[in-house]
Amino acid sequence: MPRRARKGEDAGYFSPAPPRVLAHRGLALDAPENTLLAFLHAVNAGATHVETDVNGSADGIAMISHDADLKRIAGRDVRVNQLTAAELRRVSLGAGQGFCSLAEALDAFPDTRFNIDVKSADAVAGTIKAVRDTRATDRVLIGSFSTSRRLAVVKELPGVATSISAGGALPAAHAARVGAVRFLRRVLAGVDAVQLPPTVAGASIVTERAIRSFHASGVEVHIWTVNDPEEMRRLLDVGVDGLVTDRADLAVPIVAERRGRR
Numbered sequence: 001m002p003r004r005a006r007k008g009e010d011a012g013y014f015s016p017a018p019p020r021v022l023a024h025r026g027l028a029l030d031a032p033e034n035t036l037l038a039f040l041h042a043v044n045a046g047a048t049h050v051e052t053d054v055n056g057s058a059d060g061i062a063m064i065s066h067d068a069d070l071k072r073i074a075g076r077d078v079r080v081n082q083l084t085a086a087e088l089r090r091v092s093l094g095a096g097q098g099f100c101s102l103a104e105a106l107d108a109f110p111d112t113r114f115n116i117d118v119k120s121a122d123a124v125a126g127t128i129k130a131v132r133d134t135r136a137t138d139r140v141l142i143g144s145f146s147t148s149r150r151l152a153v154v155k156e157l158p159g160v161a162t163s164i165s166a167g168g169a170l171p172a173a174h175a176a177r178v179g180a181v182r183f184l185r186r187v188l189a190g191v192d193a194v195q196l197p198p199t200v201a202g203a204s205i206v207t208e209r210a211i212r213s214f215h216a217s218g219v220e221v222h223i224w225t226v227n228d229p230e231e232m233r234r235l236l237d238v239g240v241d242g243l244v245t246d247r248a249d250l251a252v253p254i255v256a257e258r259r260g261r262r
Helices: 036-044 085-089 102-108 121-133 147-156 166-178 181-187 208-216 229-237 248-261
Strands: 020-024 049-056 062-064 113-118 140-143 193-196 220-223 242-245
Touching: 020 248, 036 049, 036 102, 049 102, 049 121, 062 102, 062 121, 102 113, 102 121, 113 121, 113 147, 121 147, 140 147, 147 166, 166 181, 166 193, 166 208, 181 208, 193 242, 208 220, 229 242, 229 248, 242 248
Parallel strands: 020 049, 020 242, 049 113, 113 140, 193 220, 220 242
Antiparallel strands: 049 062
């Protein structure tokens, strides 16, 4: 059985029931990634969950941005944490979009669940404040490559959902592959989901045995980044709970079809 149930979660992050689509940085076909427009396109395509990233601005605001700098997305040799939130909002990302804050995104999409990757230490305090100010604790999941960053946020947001960090990925993947559920439960203590690529250390984690092991440990399994429809179907066939994808427009109807068979 996937993940541990928690009181009142029927309207929380883990709803509706899986399988679910997590729109990776929104839907950026006709919009810059990680912008309000990209999130709007994802929601309009039917995605209930959005995956996004935050870095801290110079004035301590959690800003939506995957990269720590503006080189790739805006052609500027400057870091996110060197500009204030107001300055970042004025940076053109195309299609009339600038940077937005996490609070602005949560406020703009009050019925959407957000999967938040805390990319930097200077985003920790701002992430906590944004989630508190928008009263969004029950509809966000906190993740981070860094265990310490992730736990710093989780500690201040009691009851918030969270996913495994990089340090636990390898032992968790190995335990799941061999069916070592007792050990896996210890590795995943306090975690609600594993969000991983299809292979970890060169070996697949999307076998039926591995997925059963994760589920027996009480967590959901979300796989990234999956853009091919046939791969989406294969992953759903083995029991994956979530598809992190750049193509929510393709994934949503596939997941809806699966739900219709139940």
